[in-house]
Structures are given as structure tokens and as C-alpha cells.
Amino acid sequence: MRQPGFYMIRVLVLMTLILPGSCIESFDPDIERYENILVVDGLITDKKEEYIIRLSRTLKFDESRARMESGALVEVVDELGHLYTFTESSDGVYTSDTSSFVGVPGRSYMLLIQTIDGLNYHSSSDLLKAAPEIDSVFYIYKEETLADNEKLQGIEILLDSEDPQNMTRYYRWEWLETWEFAVPYTKPGYESREFCWASALSDQIVIASTMQLSKDVVNDQFIYFVDNRSNRLLKTYSTLIRQYALTEASYSFWREIELLNEHTGSLFDPPPSSVTGNVTNENDPDEPVLGYFQVSGVSEERFFFKHEELPSLFRAPTEYEFCATIDVVGQGEAYIQQGWIVMLRYFDLDIEHTILINYAACYDCTARGTNNKPDYWIE
Numbered sequence: 001m002r003q004p005g006f007y008m009i010r011v012l013v014l015m016t017l018i019l020p021g022s023c024i025e026s027f028d029p030d031i032e033r034y035e036n037i038l039v040v041d042g043l044i045t046d047k048k049e050e051y052i053i054r055l056s057r058t059l060k061f062d063e064s065r066a067r068m069e070s071g072a073l074v075e076v077v078d079e080l081g082h083l084y085t086f087t088e089s090s091d092g093v094y095t096s097d098t099s100s101f102v103g104v105p106g107r108s109y110m111l112l113i114q115t116i117d118g119l120n121y122h123s124s125s126d127l128l129k130a131a132p133e134i135d136s137v138f139y140i141y142k143e144e145t146l147a148d149n150e151k152l153q154g155i156e157i158l159l160d161s162e163d164p165q166n167m168t169r170y171y172r173w174e175w176l177e178t179w180e181f182a183v184p185y186t187k188p189g190y191e192s193r194e195f196c197w198a199s200a201l202s203d204q205i206v207i208a209s210t211m212q213l214s215k216d217v218v219n220d221q222f223i224y225f226v227d228n229r230s231n232r233l234l235k236t237y238s239t240l241i242r243q244y245a246l247t248e249a250s251y252s253f254w255r256e257i258e259l260l261n262e263h264t265g266s267l268f269d270p271p272p273s274s275v276t277g278n279v280t281n282e283n284d285p286d287e288p289v290l291g292y293f294q295v296s297g298v299s300e301e302r303f304f305f306k307h308e309e310l311p312s313l314f315r316a317p318t319e320y321e322f323c324a325t326i327d328v329v330g331q332g333e334a335y336i337q338q339g340w341i342v343m344l345r346y347f348d349l350d351i352e353h354t355i356l357i358n359y360a361a362c363y364d365c366t367a368r369g370t371n372n373k374p375d376y377w378i379e
Contacts, residue, residue: 035059038069038121040279040291042111044076044096045244045298046103046128051076051096053086055113058290068092071116076101079108079125103295105130111279111293124249124278126295131245132163132216134301141311142225153314154227155305161243163216170251172244172296173206173223178374180235184320187343187363196365197374205258209251228316236378237305244296253277253292304378323362327355 035058042053055069068091076084076096084101086094103109111123139155146152161171178199186194206223210216223241226232246254256275281287325343328335332354336342340356343363347353361367 038113038115038279038289038291039066040111040113040121040123040277040289040293042291043294043296044103044109044128045296046105046130047298047300048098048102050098051086051101051103053094053111053293055092055094069115073112073114075112077110077112078104103128103297105297109295113279120282121279121289122282123280123293126250126278126293127247128295129168129245129247129297131243131297131299132161132168133299134241134243135160135162137239137241137301137303139303139305151315152227152229153310153316154225154233155310156225157223157239157241157303159218159221159223159241159243159301161218161221166216168216168245169210170246170248171208171210171218171221172246172251172254173202173221173241174244175202175223175239175241176200177202177226177232177237177239179232179237180377181231181319181365181369182235183361183363183365184318184323185325185343185357185363187357190363193364193366193371196369196371197377198369205254205261207246207251207254207258228314231316231319233305233307233310233314234316234318235307237307238302238377240300240302243299243301244294245298246296249278250292250294250296302376319368320362323357323359325355325357327353329353332356 037058039056039058040053041056042051044051053074055072055074057067057069059066070088070091072088072094074086074088074094076086084096086096089095105128108125108127110125111121113121115121137157137159139157141154142156143151143153157175159173163169176199178197180195180197182195183193202224204224208218208221210218226237253275260275275290277290277292279289279291279293281289326332326335326340330352331345332340332342335354335356340358341360343355343357345352345354357363365371
């Protein structure tokens, strides 16, 4: 996580480069007050699954790895006084017991934290709203020519949803995409590693509100775009979309994060500010706490797409363009010493030949994914 003040320092560096004739003075920003801030990331739903609360501390200016908040007591309490304790499964990661805790729509929940040094924090009480079902997930094929004449091709993923009770109004979407891929070469003994599956979790903020509509209906909601700069669409592609029902406060938090992401990165952008979450220190309400404890009902829908549905002119990289083989007489010792890998040895007219390959990943797909086909996969 970047510290507040990072962008101001970047601006000063840029000004130094732009004005080489100016006097250069050392700048030592006062950033200590932004160090060691508690960061909370947690979500509970009405789906029977393991809920995870992550606790960490903001990085010091010269650090690159998050410092996890270990040894804390983490609990969730509902409006009826039922208390659920989370267990620390790894440093700073606290998980629920799926056999004893599932969120209930219509009930409010609060997060309670006691750190190892005795500090007590709590979130606001948030209502778990049931999420309406996703009516349909569909795609639209798109292509455009970019400024560098690169042709961008791909599919837009969209969905329709409706709450007949007009109770949801605020939505957020996440997705887990999975795709099948193949290596360009097969090595004897590695036949089971020719086809694999890779997955990626969404890293974009997609939210919507229907407050301005007479009905709680989401039509043609754009979720994300899958383009031809990867090998995702070369075989079968699937995505599991999760639809969350938000409270107004939770929606406002995500909207602030979205606006912050949209308006940072340029020298002339407004300076970024921290986004206030819903967790506070019980004894020091003025202490900044980052992150948010989310309480949301969820619904899911899986979507499949096959390469055959694309136009014949669709082009995408295999991501194995770097692979190469050579066929040499003998056992290829000189090439092996250079890092080449033996694929196969054979004899032609009593002369030994060796086929070598430059990378193991070119015949072993498990270097980039798993060869265990998902249970839900379709051929």
C-alpha cells in the first residue's frame, strides 16, 4: 500500500527533472504520522463459506512488504448478541468456522478487534442485505484500433439483474476468471501436462446504483473486457461473477475508492486523500484506520465462452512465442551446459540425435497453471 504523501514526493521529483537549472535542496517529508496505521480488510456474506479478516499495518516509507497484524483477538457480533470468534490461520489472516457461522440476511453485524498490545477497535454495525439473483450474463464482441495501430479484439462481459422488492439499490461485482491453455510441445512422460487451467481474481472496482430509477433494475451492466493481449480466449473461457448487495455507506466507500483511482497518476491530478473506512479505535476516535469491514448478501452466476464463437480474424498470443527447439547430432552436451533441456533422443541411420528445448515451461503447463480440470468445466 502506498503511503499518503507518496504523490507529493513524486511531484517534487518531477519538478526537479523539469527544472534542471533550479537550486536543489534536500526534502525530508514528515511521514512518521502515517506509519503503523491499522488496515482492515474483511467480508462476510450469507453464503456458507470461510470468511476472512485481514489485519495489517501501513508500510514505512522505505518498506515494500506489508506488516501483518498478528496475535489479535478478532470477533464478529450480531444485533442479537451472538459472538463469533475468528481463528488466526496465518500471520494477520483470521478465518471463520464455517460450521458455526453463516451470515443471515436482515441481520446487522459488527467487527471487534483487540490487538496484541491491547488496543480495541470496532466497526460500525452494518446490515446484511440479501442480493437478488443474476438474471443473465452475456457478451458482446468488440474490436478497435489503438493509437499505435494495434488491433484490440475481445469480448465485453455484461449482465442483467433485478430486485422485484426494490430493496437492493446498491451493487458491487467481483469475478474469478478461469481459462484453458495448452503448451506447444509434448515431452515423453509429460503428456498429462499438455493442457492446464489458470485463474485470476478481479482487481477492478465495479459498482452501480439504481437509486435514480423507479425500479431496482440493472440492465446491460458492463463488468469487464477480455482482450486479445493474453491467451485467455484461445480455448474455453469461464468466469464466476459474484454480485454483492451493498448498504449506502458501503457503496459510498467503494465510490470514493473508485474516484481516487480515476484521478491519480497525473502531475496535474488533484492530490489524493485517504478514504475513511468504518473501523475506529474505541479510545481514540481520531486515530486513522484504513480499510473496510464489509457485510453483503451475495449471488453468483457462471458464464462459459468458447473460442469457436469468435470471428475467424481474431488473433491472440499463445504466450509461448519464446519457445524454441533444436535438433543436434549427438547428445548435445554443449547445449545442455548452456541451459537447454533434453526433450528426446533418437537414432537415424545409426546416428544419435537429440532434440532440445529452451524452457521446461514449453512442455510442462503446470509451470503456469494446474492440470487438474475444474469440476465445473465443460468440454
